[in-house]
Amino acid sequence: MRKFETVEAVAAPLDMPNVDTDQIIPARFLWRARSDGYGELLFNDIRSETDGSKKPDFVLNRAAYAGAEVLVADRNFGCGSSREHAVWALSDAGLRVVIAPSFGDIFFNNSFKNGFLPIVLPEARCNELRAALARNPGAKLVVDLEAQEVRGPVGVNDGFAIDHFEIDPFRRELLLAGMDDISFTLSQSETIGGFEERYKAAMPWV
Amino acid sequence: MAGTVFDHIWDRHTIMVRPDGAVLLHVGRHLVHDGSRAGFKALAEKGLPVRHPERTFGTPDHYVSTHASTLDAIDAPHRREMVAALTENARDSGVTLFDLGDVRQGIVHVIGPEQGITLPGLLMVCGDSHTATHGALGALAFGIGASEVSHVLATQTLWQSSRPKSMRVTVDGDLGPGVTPKDVILAIIAKISAAGGTGHVIEYAGSTFRNMSMEGRMTVCNMSIEAGARAGMVAPDETTFAYLKGRPYAPQGADWERAVEYWRGLVSAPDAVFDSEVHLDATEIEPMASWGTSPENAGPVSGRIPDPAQAPDAERSGAIERALAYMGLTPGMRIDEIPINRVFIGSCTNSRIEDLRAAADVARGRTVIIPALVVAGSGLVKQQAEAEGLDVVFKAAGFRWGEPGCSMCVGMNGDIVAEGEHCASTSNRNFVGRQGRGARTHLVSPAMAAAAAVTGRITDVRKLMAGEI
Numbered sequence A: 001m002r003k004f005e006t007v008e009a010v011a012a013p014l015d016m017p018n019v020d021t022d023q024i025i026p027a028r029f030l031w032r033a034r035s036d037g038y039g040e041l042l043f044n045d046i047r048s049e050t051d052g053s054k055k056p057d058f059v060l061n062r063a064a065y066a067g068a069e070v071l072v073a074d075r076n077f078g079c080g081s082s083r084e085h086a087v088w089a090l091s092d093a094g095l096r097v098v099i100a101p102s103f104g105d106i107f108f109n110n111s112f113k114n115g116f117l118p119i120v121l122p123e124a125r126c127n128e129l130r131a132a133l134a135r136n137p138g139a140k141l142v143v144d145l146e147a148q149e150v151r152g153p154v155g156v157n158d159g160f161a162i163d164h165f166e167i168d169p170f171r172r173e174l175l176l177a178g179m180d181d182i183s184f185t186l187s188q189s190e191t192i193g194g195f196e197e198r199y200k201a202a203m204p205w206v
Numbered sequence B: 001m002a003g004t005v006f007d008h009i010w011d012r013h014t015i016m017v018r019p020d021g022a023v024l025l026h027v028g029r030h031l032v033h034d035g036s037r038a039g040f041k042a043l044a045e046k047g048l049p050v051r052h053p054e055r056t057f058g059t060p061d062h063y064v065s066t067h068a069s070t071l072d073a074i075d076a077p078h079r080r081e082m083v084a085a086l087t088e089n090a091r092d093s094g095v096t097l098f099d100l101g102d103v104r105q106g107i108v109h110v111i112g113p114e115q116g117i118t119l120p121g122l123l124m125v126c127g128d129s130h131t132a133t134h135g136a137l138g139a140l141a142f143g144i145g146a147s148e149v150s151h152v153l154a155t156q157t158l159w160q161s162s163r164p165k166s167m168r169v170t171v172d173g174d175l176g177p178g179v180t181p182k183d184v185i186l187a188i189i190a191k192i193s194a195a196g197g198t199g200h201v202i203e204y205a206g207s208t209f210r211n212m213s214m215e216g217r218m219t220v221c222n223m224s225i226e227a228g229a230r231a232g233m234v235a236p237d238e239t240t241f242a243y244l245k246g247r248p249y250a251p252q253g254a255d256w257e258r259a260v261e262y263w264r265g266l267v268s269a270p271d272a273v274f275d276s277e278v279h280l281d282a283t284e285i286e287p288m289a290s291w292g293t294s295p296e297n298a299g300p301v302s303g304r305i306p307d308p309a310q311a312p313d314a315e316r317s318g319a320i321e322r323a324l325a326y327m328g329l330t331p332g333m334r335i336d337e338i339p340i341n342r343v344f345i346g347s348c349t350n351s352r353i354e355d356l357r358a359a360a361d362v363a364r365g366r367t368v369i370i371p372a373l374v375v376a377g378s379g380l381v382k383q384q385a386e387a388e389g390l391d392v393v394f395k396a397a398g399f400r401w402g403e404p405g406c407s408m409c410v411g412m413n414g415d416i417v418a419e420g421e422h423c424a425s426t427s428n429r430n431f432v433g434r435q436g437r438g439a440r441t442h443l444v445s446p447a448m449a450a451a452a453a454v455t456g457r458i459t460d461v462r463k464l465m466a467g468e469i
Helices: A085-092 A105-112 A123-135 A171-176 A181-185 A189-202 B005-012 B038-047 B079-091 B108-114 B129-137 B145-153 B181-194 B214-227 B239-246 B253-264 B314-326 B354-361 B379-387 B390-397 B446-455 B462-465
Strands: A006-013 A071-072 A099-100 A117-120 A140-144 A147-152 A161-164 B014-017 B022-026 B029-032 B055-058 B125-126 B142-143 B157-160 B165-172 B200-205 B232-234 B275-280 B287-289 B298-300 B340-343 B373-374 B400-402 B422-425 B440-443
Touching: A006 A123, A006 A147, A006 B200, A071 A123, A071 A140, A071 B181, A085 B165, A099 A123, A099 A161, A105 A171, A105 B145, A117 B275, A123 A147, A123 A171, A147 B125, A189 B014, B005 B014, B005 B125, B005 B142, B005 B200, B005 B232, B029 B079, B029 B108, B029 B145, B029 B390, B038 B079, B038 B145, B038 B400, B055 B108, B079 B314, B108 B129, B108 B214, B108 B379, B108 B400, B125 B287, B129 B142, B129 B214, B129 B232, B129 B239, B142 B232, B145 B157, B181 B214, B181 B287, B181 B354, B200 B214, B214 B232, B214 B239, B214 B340, B214 B354, B239 B253, B340 B354, B340 B446, B354 B379, B354 B390, B379 B390, B422 B446, B446 B462
Parallel strands: A006 A071, A071 A099, A099 A117, B029 B055, B029 B125, B125 B142, B165 B200, B165 B275, B200 B232, B340 B373, B340 B422, B373 B400, B422 B440
Antiparallel strands: A006 A140, A140 A147, A147 A161, B014 B022, B022 B157, B287 B298, B287 B440
16 A cells, blocks of 8 residues: 655545445446456546546546546545445546545545545535635645645635644554554454453353 | 443444554454455455454355356356355355355345344444444444455454444334335435434434334344444344344354343443434324435425425535436426336345235236336245245236345346336435436335336325225
8 A cells, every 4th residue: 555645736626415436436347356447437427428438527527637636525425335446446546535524434434445535624615625626627735644734725816725634543644654454453463362252251152 | 231232332342442542343243245355355465364254154146147046147257257256265264155056145134134143232244335234133233345344354353443423313103004114214314314324323213113023124224324324223122032033143042041131231221322313203204215316315205306496505406406317307296206117126125025025915916017126135035935925926917036136226237227217126225327327216115116116107005005096
């Protein structure tokens, strides 16, 4: 897993609430191997026509948002199915961060396992950011995990603010180090073994 | 017991809490399916064994054919590979598998309770968002992603960053004729929204759930995720114990007595405080149908599709407008005038024996006028239904009687709804493209789905059964 370093990149606004993981990556693609790559399939059915041509009005198809690494979304982003492929698709398409007022819980958890950062900011600020990014296509945001700050939009005089965000310390540590949690868990083997013995004694039927 | 049932199970499964607040939880039992390939692969890549194969149980469901329960019947090589990979992974790791050809095979959330794998007081996970289903038996059960699946396989544990909040949804009163658990959960989601439960574990309480069968409770808990909740649960009671007694993986003999004694204590304390409380009156709930592209877009069958112009804000108005454009419906239209082109009865929400009985009661002596498919949730449910003659009822009415699996709920096995078609479906999600690209899903109960099959539109099953239609 690659380390999460400060992102300064184009941010794209996605003006839809309840973007479910079926929309992020339709179910018919989930049999593909992780190594096949999912970036081209991101938002496939809302981004492309049935003949495969790109819909010109979809935000990520617009030239000004090319190279976007940040998505600013609306409430309940990533709700629905537990498919981790949704994070893979976003990540493979070059995105590193999604900012939204709220997230589907499983999507939120899956993100961290892939070096991908979901950030919760207040609904009003998300609305403001999306509006500013729509008025200034191609404007950038700075996402600084070390400082837990989102700064921007930068380079345009419109809607700038420095927003602090919360993140669980363990997750922050793992993202900054580019590590997954399994090595740490395995290092706790003795504690786990002791727990299992007590658990089995209390609930022998499991 | 102090606190809530959720608190108790969470604490009982807490192995350690890091100084920064991260919690390591033990996983009592773990379920896998044919979509879990990536989880096994990640484990193999790290060279790690499965720590407790006896605590993981699997069955193929997402990719299996509904025409025959064999590998050969799966029409596409990529789907066959997913199912074959599960067989291989289970064999190599020693995980218990209910494979194709075994009458116990079925949808993972149907077979967990059916086999007695799901038990009160257990923390359970599965790489599928509808794992909340198992909460119906008083387990704390939630969905996880592929990376977490590999973590559970390797360590039988899971990290959680913080304790979820608690919500109690209390529903009191008797359900009217033709009103089912599916209508209850659709009414709850319509009330609290698709994000209303985000970050929460819901406990369903009140006389409506106390008087509900296990199958009904499973339908309700199953859709907790559609309200955004991490999990949903019902405190175990005599209904739960009667359901579980004698099931293959439930405790037996002296263990059974000891387990039941423990389970009886799994009730939230009268003074337990929930972070939020929601109340509904069961007598006010009607048969429901969804009209949009989020499970929160549902209303009573006697109602009308909302007008975006009357939405409380621009964002909501835009969401309704986009949903109606996708669904090809107009504001103000009567819900019972929505045309239906196809019917699907099945899924982890509504494929259990009671669901099939309810649908068969409506189908009996009537004839479908559109393509309609019934898929039992497991080989054992199918066997039971056939012993009761329900298959004969369905087939006589013109339904296709399929082999167990997830089928048209998610279309991953090729059972899809054509572009532009309206499907009355007993599944759980009406998302854009969920049942196939351009498919328009209307979430309903099994009885309502059967009614739509014989009329070709969303139909108030109460009127149909009363002979008014």
